[in-house]
Amino acid sequence: MQQQATSRRDERLPADIIAALVRDRAGIVLHRDKDYLIDGRLLPVLKARGFDSLATLAKALDGPGGEALADTVVDALTTNETTFFRDIRPFETLRNEVLPALVAGRPKGTPLRIWCAAAATGQEPYSLAMLFDSEPGLLDGRPYQILATDISREALTRARDAAYSHFEIQRGLPAALLVRYFRRGPDGRWVLDAAIRERVRFAEHNLMTDARRLGPFDLVLCRNVLLYFDPPTKGRALHAVRAAMADHAILMLGGAESLLGIDAPFAAVRGQNGFFSVRE
Numbered sequence: 001m002q003q004q005a006t007s008r009r010d011e012r013l014p015a016d017i018i019a020a021l022v023r024d025r026a027g028i029v030l031h032r033d034k035d036y037l038i039d040g041r042l043l044p045v046l047k048a049r050g051f052d053s054l055a056t057l058a059k060a061l062d063g064p065g066g067e068a069l070a071d072t073v074v075d076a077l078t079t080n081e082t083t084f085f086r087d088i089r090p091f092e093t094l095r096n097e098v099l100p101a102l103v104a105g106r107p108k109g110t111p112l113r114i115w116c117a118a119a120a121t122g123q124e125p126y127s128l129a130m131l132f133d134s135e136p137g138l139l140d141g142r143p144y145q146i147l148a149t150d151i152s153r154e155a156l157t158r159a160r161d162a163a164y165s166h167f168e169i170q171r172g173l174p175a176a177l178l179v180r181y182f183r184r185g186p187d188g189r190w191v192l193d194a195a196i197r198e199r200v201r202f203a204e205h206n207l208m209t210d211a212r213r214l215g216p217f218d219l220v221l222c223r224n225v226l227l228y229f230d231p232p233t234k235g236r237a238l239h240a241v242r243a244a245m246a247d248h249a250i251l252m253l254g255g256a257e258s259l260l261g262i263d264a265p266f267a268a269v270r271g272q273n274g275f276f277s278v279r280e
């Protein structure tokens with residue numbers, strides 16, 4: 001039996017083995033037209049690990065050290081694209097409508113708990129921390145906590161470093177916030193103030209796994225990650241996210257993301273595009 005299963009696996013193309021691995025572990029769907037992505041993204045892994053081909057790498061996944069190699073492969077195939085205040089409009093809605101309502105519903109002194117569930121290289125949680133620091137009235141004196149998670153260790157390392165290239169800084173960051181919160185490092189990158197960095201706690205978390213221990217949260221940003229999943233996997237991830245949310249909490253998705261055709265315990269908030277409340 002074992003023999004048969006092994007030989008069937010061996011017959012698959014290396015790109016198929018890798019696509020199946022990434023789908024099983026991270027929920028990310030890579031169709032055949034994404035083979036170029038597998039080749040391109042895994043080239044540095046091949047070089048670093050001394051594999052002569054994708055086939056050798058795929059075979060090594062079953063050998064000693066295969067688990068660590070699988071983590072590296074999944075990480076390499078995540079897309080960590082992000083910007084400060086991405087899409088700006090949802091941040092305006094958050095600032096002007098969503099946060100005031102959330103704050104009004106909470107007793108003074110109770111911290112507002114926020115989770116950025118696919119934080120990539122940190123621009124999203126740091127955007128929130130800069131917003132709260134530069135507009136202290138927004139939370140009406142309430143303390144806040146921001147947890148930022150991602151499946152990608154490389155992205156998390158970059159997020160913790162909080163050092164951004166000129167190109168990254170130019171994407172979405174208002175000049176006033178650049179002047180106020182960043183200084184130029186010796187390598188030319190812009191480094192975020194320690195005071196803002198310390199407002200965000202980073203941790204590795206896979207949206208395919210139980211998130212209850214992380215919560216409960218009042219606000220969850222799960223933006224521009226569901227698009228990599230198929231509809232059942234989106235539903236699964238959203239149920240896991242819901243389990244880490246308080247009953248009154250609000251979910252924020254990416255601008256182009258909807259829950260149409262997805263089994264998810266959320267309802268769109270009328271008039272607030274991209275925001276969802278927990279369905280009872």
Ligand SMILES: C[S@@+](CC[C@H](N)C(=O)[O-])C[C@H]1O[C@@H](n2cnc3c(N)ncnc32)[C@H](O)[C@@H]1O
Nearest residue numbers: 026078080082118120151152206207223224225
């Ligand atoms: C395109 S970025 C979005 C970043 C940010 N939320 C934004 O909207 O700008 C998607 C992120 O989702 C992460 N990701 C993909 N699959 C994941 C999973 N199963 N669990 C947690 N994070 C995942 C990727 O590593 C990547 O950093």
